[in-house]
Amino acid sequence: MILKINNVTKNFGGVSAIKETSFSVAPKEIFGLIGPNGAGKTTMFNIITGNYEPSSGEVVFRNETLNGLKPHRIVRKGIARTFQNIRLFSSMSVLDNVLIGFDFQARYGFMESILRFPRFIGEEKRIKARSMEILDYFGMSAYAHDKAVDLSYGQQRKVEIARALATNPELLLLDEPAAGMNPSETEELGELIKKARVDFDLTVLLIEHDMKFVNQLCDKVLVLDYGKTIFEGKPADAICDPEVIAAYLGDFHND
Amino acid sequence: MILKRVGFKMQAMKHKDFIIKLSMILGTVWFIWFANGHFDEYTVRILNNIAIFVILAVSYNLINGVTGQFSLEPNGFVAIGAYVTALLLISPDAKSYQYAIADPYPFVMTLQSNFVVALLLSGFLAALLALVLSFPVFRVRGDYLAIVTLGFGFIIKILAINHPEVTNGSLGLNDIPEFSNLYWTGGLAIVAVVVVLNIVNSKFGRAMKAVRDDEDAAIAMGVNTFKAKTLAFCTSAFFEGLGGGLLAALLTSISPDLFDFFFTFQLLIIIVLGGLGSTTGAIIGTVLVMGGSEWMRFLDEPMNLFGYETTAMPGMRMVVFSLVLIFIMLFAREGVMGKRELTDLFKSRKKGGK
Numbered sequence: 001m002i003l004k005i006n007n008v009t010k011n012f013g014g015v016s017a018i019k020e021t022s023f024s025v026a027p028k029e030i031f032g033l034i035g036p037n038g039a040g041k042t043t044m045f046n047i048i049t050g051n052y053e054p055s056s057g058e059v060v061f062r063n064e065t066l067n068g069l070k071p072h073r074i075v076r077k078g079i080a081r082t083f084q085n086i087r088l089f090s091s092m093s094v095l096d097n098v099l100i101g102f103d104f105q106a107r108y109g110f111m112e113s114i115l116r117f118p119r120f121i122g123e124e125k126r127i128k129a130r131s132m133e134i135l136d137y138f139g140m141s142a143y144a145h146d147k148a149v150d151l152s153y154g155q156q157r158k159v160e161i162a163r164a165l166a167t168n169p170e171l172l173l174l175d176e177p178a179a180g181m182n183p184s185e186t187e188e189l190g191e192l193i194k195k196a197r198v199d200f201d202l203t204v205l206l207i208e209h210d211m212k213f214v215n216q217l218c219d220k221v222l223v224l225d226y227g228k229t230i231f232e233g234k235p236a237d238a239i240c241d242p243e244v245i246a247a248y249l250g251d252f253h254n255d
Numbered sequence: 256m257i258l259k260r261v262g263f264k265m266q267a268m269k270h271k272d273f274i275i276k277l278s279m280i281l282g283t284v285w286f287i288w289f290a291n292g293h294f295d296e297y298t299v300r301i302l303n304n305i306a307i308f309v310i311l312a313v314s315y316n317l318i319n320g321v322t323g324q325f326s327l328e329p330n331g332f333v334a335i336g337a338y339v340t341a342l343l344l345i346s347p348d349a350k351s352y353q354y355a356i357a358d359p360y361p362f363v364m365t366l367q368s369n370f371v372v373a374l375l376l377s378g379f380l381a382a383l384l385a386l387v388l389s390f391p392v393f394r395v396r397g398d399y400l401a402i403v404t405l406g407f408g409f410i411i412k413i414l415a416i417n418h419p420e421v422t423n424g425s426l427g428l429n430d431i432p433e434f435s436n437l438y439w440t441g442g443l444a445i446v447a448v449v450v451v452l453n454i455v456n457s458k459f460g461r462a463m464k465a466v467r468d469d470e471d472a473a474i475a476m477g478v479n480t481f482k483a484k485t486l487a488f489c490t491s492a493f494f495e496g497l498g499g500g501l502l503a504a505l506l507t508s509i510s511p512d513l514f515d516f517f518f519t520f521q522l523l524i525i526i527v528l529g530g531l532g533s534t535t536g537a538i539i540g541t542v543l544v545m546g547g548s549e550w551m552r553f554l555d556e557p558m559n560l561f562g563y564e565t566t567a568m569p570g571m572r573m574v575v576f577s578l579v580l581i582f583i584m585l586f587a588r589e590g591v592m593g594k595r596e597l598t599d600l601f602k603s604r605k606k607g608g609k
Contacts, residue, residue, distance in 0.1 A: 049475065075477035083475070089468035091532070091594050092461070099458070100465050104477045106458045110486060113457035114450050120457065127458075167477050 002027045002203050003048070003171055008057030010043055010227075017043040018227040020057070025171070030197060030204045032218035032235060034211075036248055039224040041207045042084065045173055048205075049081055050074040061171070076104050080169035082160045084176045084207075088148040094159050095131055095144040101166025102127040131166060137199070138162045138192070154185045158192070165200055174206040178213045186210060190217050211239060223247065272598045276452075279597070280445060287441035299437055305545045306440035307501050310447040312525045312537040314494035317451055319523075320532035321460065322487040323467025325397065327519050328388075328404035331411035332492045334514035335384065336377035336499025338415065341428040341509055342366045343373035349430040356419035356426060363421055370434040374443075374500045381496025382489045389485040396470070408519060415511040427510025428503075435505035443501065447494050452534055452596075454490060463487050467532070528583060530590030535597040540590070548576055 001024040010018040018040040025031045033041045046052040048059055050071040059066040066074055080101075089097050106127050108120045135141040138158045143151060148159055157177060164172060177193070178186045190213055197204055208214050214221060215235045223231040223238055225247040231238050238244050290302055315329050343366050345353075350364055368376070392403050415422045422428065454460050462483040465473035473480050503509050521544070529540025551572040558565045583591065 051471075071474045072477050072479050075475065081475050083472065087469050087472040089465050089472065091468055092464055096461055096464075100461055100473065100476045100478065103458050103462050103465075104479075108458075110454075110459060113459060114453050116453060124457070163476065 001025065002062060003205070004058075004060040005044070005048075006058040006060065008044075008047060008054045008059065010040070010047060010052060011055045016227050018047070018054075018224075021224070021227070021229050022057075023222050023229065023232060025203055025205055027170075027203055028197065028201070029219045030193070030206065030217055032214045032221035033205060033207045033224065034209070034214060034221055034238070035224035035230075038226070039247075040227040041224055042175060043227075044224070045081065045175055045207065048074075048173060049079060072104075075167055075169075078168070078170040079173065080164035080167045080171075081173040082157075082164050082175060082177065084179065086153070086156045086160050088156055088160060088163070090147075090149045092148060093145050094135065094140060094148050094151070095128070097148050097159055098131040098134060098163050098166045099127060101163050101168075102131065105168065134162045134165055135159075137196075153180055154189075157181070157189065161192075161196070165196070165202075169202070171203045171205060174204060174208075176207050176209065178208060178210045186213055187216075189213075193217060211235075215239075271601060275598050275601060280449070283441065283445055287437050291437045301546065301549050303435060303437060303440045303505055305541055306437070306444040307435075307498050307505065308522070308525065308541045308545050309444040309538050310440075310494050310498040310501070311522055312529070312541045313444075313447055313451050313534055314491040314498070315522050316526045316529075316532070316534060316537040317454070317463070318484075318487045318491040320526055320530075320537070321455055321467065322463040322484055323532075324393075324484055324487070325401045326392070326404040326488070327401050327516070327523070328407045329491075329495050329522050330514045330516060330518040331408040332381040332385065332495035333499035333502065333518065334411050334415060334511070335381050336496030337503035337509045337514070338422055338428070338499075339377040339380055339496070340373045340500030341431045341503045342421070343368045343376065344370065344432050344434065344504060345428060345430055346432075353426075353429055354419070354423050356424045358420065359423075360420050370439075370504065373504075374497055377500035378493040378497040381499070382493040385489045385492030386485065389481075389488050392488070393481055393484050405516070408514075408516060412511050412514055415514070422511070425511055427508060427513075429508040431503050431507045431509070433504060433507050435501050440501055440505070443497065447497075448534060448538065451490070451494075454486075455534065459483065459486055464532075524580065526590075528580065528590055530587075530592035530594060532594040533590070533592040533596055535595070536590050536592030539592060543591070547579070548572065551576055 003025040005021060005023050007020050007022050008018055009016060009020050021044070033044060035041055043052065047054050048066070050066060050069050054067065061077060061079060064077070066077070089100065106123045108117065108123050112120045132141055132144065135144055138161070140155065140158055140162065143155065148156065151159065161174070161177070178189055181189065193204060194217065196202060206218070218235045220233065221235045221238050222229060223244050230243045230247055231241050290299060294302070311329060311333065318324050318326055342363060347364055347367070350359065388407060392400060395403055416425050462473065462478045465476065465478055466480050466483050470480055525540040525544045526537050528543060529536030529538070554572040554575055555567060555569050557567045
């Protein structure tokens with residue numbers, strides 16, 4: 001198991017956003033985290049990425065606990081993420097956006113960059129070439145020198161995923177990747193994620209509301225409701241599960 | 256295919272950038288040499304001022320514009336640089352008679368060094384203080400950061416007033432040897448601009464810009480944002496200290512009043528006018544503000560306007576100057592340059608499509 005969530009609870013004041021949730025993600029799996037609004041999905045993401053410290057419980061990544069690590073350290077361990085509302089660096093070019101992912105992988109020091117040492121020039125060349133390769137993979141290399149914010153929504157989403165892949169992750173967290181996309185764009189994105197999983201050796205953990213997308217893509221899903229796990233298993237079975245239906249549509253039996 | 260084409264394009268762009276930068280540097284060097292020989296003393300003095308403010312503005316822009324950390328402390332670092340340089344340059348003889356408020360500490364009398372060491376020490380001390388400050392300062396973001404750094408600027412000024420044993424209090428230090436000339440100020444301005452540009456065009460500069468655009472997204476990309484901010488802050492403090500030293504050796508006398516909030520305010524006007532985040536903008540802003548306010552001096556004097564004689568109106572130039580500022584900001588919201596650099600202006604505006 002590449003990622004293990006052990007009994008994680010997160011309280012905000014008196015509200016428990018997540019209650020004693022446990023699950024594990026196998027290597028190379030596409031794992032879906034679904035549930036109605038306010039179920040605690042994004043909170044779970046923020047706990048994995050280290051933005052929130054869990055109130056209790058533990059996050060284990062490749063047999064190593066992530067508790068107490070700073071968010072940027074966790075990224076360097078191999079967990080990258082995208083955001084629910086696309087958050088590209090607005091003043092920077094597409095290429096520079098992707099280059100940020102190589103920030104901690106470029107091996108040159110502050111003085112070397114001021115004095116333009118050969119190592120600086122070599123490393124910059126290397127990470128630029130790698131960035132262009134990643135952009136090319138997503139069919140975005142022609143836009144490398146355009147401003148990221150000038151692109152269409154679907155293209156921005158691709159750049160955001162490309163940027164996350166630049167950090168060379170083993171686990172990729174996608175927060176509602178298909179949000180705001182039309183059906184054909186959604187389908188294209190699904191294929192792209194499937195392909196990238198193989199080509200970049202990825203494990204993917206994603207939050208999504210589009211059940212068709214989840215069905216098409218995920219090997220396994222976990223359904224959260226009010227911070228509690230109500231279902232874990234194959235996506236096709238989740239849609240038929242009475243508890244899941246009750247969580248989304250309301251419980252008819254208790255009326 | 257595409258990859259190769261873009262690769263060539265990048266190569267060609269780099270070449271062009273390099274030529275533009277080199278010709279700018281050579282042009283500036285020639286101008287310094289020419290100005291030194293041909294311009295009168297008054298003009299050279301203004302050019303000295305402009306060169307020093309280029310150093311200050313470009314480095315202040317690194318933390319305020321490029322990294323987007325709205326800080327208001329440069330007067331503090333400039334003061335430190337100026338006092339360190341002054342104490343190291345004033346001869347023991349001159350020191351012995353100018354401490355009127357309190358007797359100086361013995362170590363003050365023995366401090367002595369040459370100009371280069373004094374300038375470097377000014378820079379490094381300011382940078383060291385910035386490093387210490389960055390721990391409390393970068394715990395807060397946005398407006399709070401402005402308040403914390405503003406407080407620091409005040410503290411330095413008050414310390415200078417209340418420690419007459421070192422700084423001679425509000426009387427200030429006089430008889431600083433006039434080491435600064437156009438070669439020093441202009442030369443170091445070129446160095447500062449090159450260093451800042453090299454930082455901006457490296458992974459450190461990219462990290463700084465990422466912090467400005469979206470700090471949380473930068474963290475999610477594995478950027479150590481505290482390190483990026485601290486590097487920007489320390490570099491900026493280094494050049495502010497250095498600029499302070501040059502200023503002290505240009506003015507030959509300094510006092511705490513020189514380094515009040517108005518000093519920072521002036522720098523802020525310069526970088527906002529030029530375009531926050533643009534080094535080219537910071538330079539243009541300096542020339543506009545420093546040069547412009549000197550050039551407009553004729554407005555204070557009696558004039559003959561369409562046959563109508565006006566009397567001398569001291570302060571008229573500041574009224575006009577403020578109006579000009581308002582108009583520039585109205586019509587160029589992001590300053591003269593926005594976030595663009597000189598080299599961006601030479602790039603083709605063509606959109607990359609397939």
